[in-house]
Amino acid sequence: MTLLDVHGLTVRTADGRPLVSNLSFTVAGGERLGLIGESGSGKSLTTLAVLGLLPEGMSATGSVVLAGTQILGAREKELTAVRGRDAAVVFQEPLTALDPLMRVGRQVAGPLARRTGLKGGRLRAATLDALAQVRLPDPERIARAFPHEISGGQRQRVALAAALACEPALLIADEPTTALDVSVQAEMLGLIDTLVREREMAVLFVSHDLAVVAKVTDRILVMKDGRAVEEGTVRDVVVAPRQEYTRNLVASARTLESALDLRSAP
């Protein structure tokens, strides 16, 4: 069943310049799609359009249907119902995504209460449970902490916990590990993979890093200058890219990787 159907999406700036042009793709329930592209390819704008979160002044045409709701042109009230329930998002920079003045526990408890209607002691218990599920050590302490009091990796786990608390049908992750150290990134990718699989959630994973996308998705859509360049299974795109742009991208990634192999050959 199609969960997200993006058809002919075009996003323009206030002066009419197209930043995303005639983009179409679908994500079925439980499916994982990676959006990959370099800076300015329009991948992040696409995710914002899916959530009805485009910046002021930008306009979108075409169609974005998320779990049966047409997002483009929807009223704020309809969007509020969709966000969280049908799709939740984890952004790149957890320091700006979390409210700096609110304890971490409350930021996870908010969406949890909205979905489950829990209150008081039971909400507290569910919040700690949600923090434990993203493998945060000592959830009691983390829940009482403010975002600046925990590490970057821990903040991103909190953001993931808040997104998962809504049990969305679709988890959107926009460069969720780019700001993290490589060993923290590896843990975070493993965590997303497991949690999403357990919940049979669909994922729209945005990244500039092919190797990262390949770790968590089944299919890849390559974007350049706001257009889709190529789409296919992870294996097809990475092993046998059809378009020159994709070939370049893969070759660049492989060049760097091969240095690691050459250098580290015993």
Add this chain to the structure above:
Amino acid sequence: MTPVLELADVAARYRGARADVVSDVSLAVRPGESLALVGESGAGKTTLLRLLLGLARPTAGTVRFDGVPLALRDRQQMRRFRRSVQCVFQDPYSSLDPRRRVGPIVAEPLRSLGLDTRAGAAPKVAAALEAVGLPADAAERYPHEFSGGQRQRIAIARATVCEPRVLLADEPVSALDVTTRVKVVDLLAELKRERGLTLVMVSHDLSVVASLCERTAVLEQGRVVEQGDTARVLGAPAHAYTRRLIDSVPRLPT
């Protein structure tokens, strides 16, 4: 051979802090042996680079330049030092003055080191811009007219215009897209090869390190846990932390 730069049992501490950010660090940079400082956020990589650049003073130990302790008050020595050791930073968007044209930006080291007059600098600036693969008319333009990769080339032109022996680079390619990243790595490799430039590079990206540096030092929480030939450190890591770093690098499916 005398190391160009050397840290001997160095420690550093932020003002008012109770613990050292780096401690007991001994490293030597020999001519022609580029060195990578590898580690995660907070490991002290940038602090070491600041010590090597003479931008911070160690709270213990010595920084040596050509075998002589670096004396930040010795103007003559500092002048020789600045001429020999230049740097490139991570973010090409914030390291170039947006209100100056590229020409004067690149000529800055020549001017501040008193090496050239404005007119005398022009051919050197043109040569430096050409060496990093930028068009000759780049000198007349402003930084905002260039892409991220091109701006990093401008920063590299500025750092190499006075023909230094050592280039200190703090995550020089991590803000760049992968195709651009490969090109800037190639450029740095070319400068190493053709000018005999020695790199000291801070990076968290092991594949970039493997592409450019003969030697690698791994830092964890302010201490060097392992150092040696890059092939040995990455190929047969002796320390658990190094192994964890290597295993964490996401790889493309084959």
